[in-house]
Amino acid sequence: MSTSAARTSIAAPDEHILTVQEALEPLFLALEEEAEIKMIAAAVKAGWSVEDAVTAIDELRRTELVSASWAH
Secondary structure, three states: OOHHHHOOOOOOOOOOOOOHHHHHHHHHHHHHHHHHHHHHHHHHHOOOOHHHHHHHHHHHHHHHHHHHHHHO
């Protein structure tokens, strides 16, 4: 885990958080953003455009969502 995501704290139950999902959301979002930045950087380094990388990531997410919905 990188230092940016590691610095994202998880709220304690006594901090007026209703669910564990709410407590974990800031960390989840930080990790998701960090992963996307790394994927885009890797694609650009390999010669792809930022736009192509973002399109590919979006398509991967759509595919994952469709696969997950069929699994349930």
